[in-house]
Amino acid sequence: MLLTLSISPAALGSGGSAHDPVGDPVPPVIEPGPVQVALTTVTTAVTAPLAGITAPGRARELFIVDQIGKLWSLDVASGGPATPREVLDVSQLLVGPQTPTDERGFLGAAFSPGFATDGLIYTDTSEAHGPADYRLRPSNDACLVGRPQTPDHLDVIREWRLATDPATGALHLDPSAANQGRRLLAIEHPQANHNAGDLHFGPDGLLYITDGDGGGADDQNCQENFDGNPMFGHPGGGNGQSLDTPLGKLLRINPRLSDTRGTLSANGQYRIPVGNPFPNGTVPEIYSFGLRNPFRFSFDAANGNLWVADVGQNDVEEVDLVTRAGLDFGWRVKEGTFRFDPDGFDLKGAHSDGFPFANAPGVPAALTDPIAQYDHDEGTAIIGGYVYRGTAMPALRGHYVFGDTSRRLNNQHGRLFTFDADHRAATTADNRISELREGPLDAQLIGFGQDTAHELYALVFGVQGPRGDTGAVLRLRQATP
Numbered sequence: 341m342l343l344t345l346s347i348s349p350a351a352l353g354s355g356g357s358a359h360d361p362v363g364d365p366v367p368p369v370i371e372p373g374p375v376q377v378a379l380t381t382v383t384t385a386v387t388a389p390l391a392g393i394t395a396p397g398r399a400r401e402l403f404i405v406d407q408i409g410k411l412w413s414l415d416v417a418s419g420g421p422a423t424p425r426e427v428l429d430v431s432q433l434l435v436g437p438q439t440p441t442d443e444r445g446f447l448g449a450a451f452s453p454g455f456a457t458d459g460l461i462y463t464d465t466s467e468a469h470g471p472a473d474y475r476l477r478p479s480n481d482a483c484l485v486g487r488p489q490t491p492d493h494l495d496v497i498r499e500w501r502l503a504t505d506p507a508t509g510a511l512h513l514d515p516s517a518a519n520q521g522r523r524l525l526a527i528e529h530p531q532a533n534h535n536a537g538d539l540h541f542g543p544d545g546l547l548y549i550t551d552g553d554g555g556g557a558d559d560q561n562c563q564e565n566f567d568g569n570p571m572f573g574h575p576g577g578g579n580g581q582s583l584d585t586p587l588g589k590l591l592r593i594n595p596r597l598s599d600t601r602g603t604l605s606a607n608g609q610y611r612i613p614v615g616n617p618f619p620n621g622t623v624p625e626i627y628s629f630g631l632r633n634p635f636r637f638s639f640d641a642a643n644g645n646l647w648v649a650d651v652g653q654n655d656v657e658e659v660d661l662v663t664r665a666g667l668d669f670g671w672r673v674k675e676g677t678f679r680f681d682p683d684g685f686d687l688k689g690a691h692s693d694g695f696p697f698a699n700a701p702g703v704p705a706a707l708t709d710p711i712a713q714y715d716h717d718e719g720t721a722i723i724g725g726y727v728y729r730g731t732a733m734p735a736l737r738g739h740y741v742f743g744d745t746s747r748r749l750n751n752q753h754g755r756l757f758t759f760d761a762d763h764r765a766a767t768t769a770d771n772r773i774s775e776l777r778e779g780p781l782d783a784q785l786i787g788f789g790q791d792t793a794h795e796l797y798a799l800v801f802g803v804q805g806p807r808g809d810t811g812a813v814l815r816l817r818q819a820t821p
């Protein structure tokens with residue numbers, strides 16, 4: 341029934357869509373829940389803090405990935421304010437950020453599980469276009485004939501070796517290490533946005549990497565891009581659904597060449613783990629597909645569950661649970677539990693004319709629906725967090741703590757959300773989201789940190805974005821009994 345087209349003349353713009361958009365995809369309003377949190381400032385001496393991670397053997401520190409290219413160490417063990425100390429500077433590699441809304445830069449980092457002895461850390465950076473391991477898929481669409489299809493940038497994974505200063509105990513680049521910045525993987529990106537770029541080692545000791553669908557909007561060729569030219573780099577049914585590109589995916593690799601399990605990657609710089617679902621495919625690094633901009637993800641510290649927050653197009657934001665290898669999370673066939681039509685109305689000046697047209701939970705059966713979702717009455721882009729496993733906020737134990745960057749585009753009304761992950765319902769609509777802090781954050785939420793005690797931090801910046809001086813790391817504390 342859902343695949344039967346019922347032509348509605350009113351719905352036919354020049355885009356020729358046969359579907360009616362859903363006006364209010366998720367009717368329930370997100371309201372303050374019984375648990376509220378308070379925020380205290382750890383530091384404002386950062387620019388664009390996108391992630392807060394920990395290193396094995398470094399119990400006191402939270403390491404902040406700053407989009408401008410710095411990795412900072414914060415001593416958070418005291419519970420009070422802290423002064424950032426520079427650990428790593430990758431800014432010379434970056435092509436961005438250049439504007440307040442630029443999504444390029446230093447996007448993620450993960451310490452090796454063996455960091456206490458190997459000193460290794462992995463980074464995700466947006467770098468100038470050049471030789472790549474994965475090129476864009478060629479486009480034969482008529483709109484692109486005779487036009488250059490030059491990628492905007494490369495998404496690059498690198499390895500660095502750090503050492504401890506014997507006098508101060510501080511971490512810094514190991515001056516004796518060879519091959520600093522070893523390039524593991526470089527992926528062409530057609531447009532500047534939708535880069536995801538989060539990195540985490542799983543309980544299996546393997547490196548998981550999120551990559552966005554390549555950017556623009558609708559994961560579709562030929563509509564007008566932000567620069568006025570037709571979109572390229574998204575042929576056919578888009579990148580999310582194609583197993584021939586790493587764009588729109590969760591990837592899994594083993595950076596340890598000395599580990600003889602699995603097979604060597606095509607470029608010889610890492611290994612393809614045993615158990616990856618498409619070992620003989622074009623992109624054997626793929627672990628999950630059908631993602632749009634899986635900007636932040638995390639592993640549950642208690643049970644290893646893998647939670648991915650996938651940023652939606654114009655309507656639906658979603659939280660996905662990766663229960664096994666090979667799942668298809670639906671983009672651009674679906675946005676949340678809704679069928680998505682990328683060819684919409686003739687909306688003048690809009691870069692996306694795609695829209696959800698029918699709620700279709702569980703359909704088609706090959707696609708995996710989110711655990712929870714909300715719509716753009718509530719926000720503009722989901723920011724993934726962590727299932728809370730600390731002690732300072734007992735009422736939130738087992739709850740997924742996440743949020744939205746801003747209630748309206750760049751209006752600095754960041755929001756903090758939660759739902760009960762340990763007692764989640766089987767159907768998306770039954771996992772109701774509540775708000776953890778009433779009223780505007782007076783900042784845009786851009787990431788979360790989790791320290792070694794599993795306490796959480798909200799990472800924010802102001803309207804100047806990654807070009808300003810308004811970044812902050814805020815500690816979450818339970819404000820209600």
Ligand SMILES: [Ca+2]
Pocket residue numbers: 364365366367368715716717718
């Ligand atoms: Ca709504």
Ligand SMILES: [Ca+2]
Pocket residue numbers: 630650658669670671674675676708709710
């Ligand atoms: Ca999805």
Ligand SMILES: [Ca+2]
Pocket residue numbers: 557558560563682683684692693694
């Ligand atoms: Ca479109």
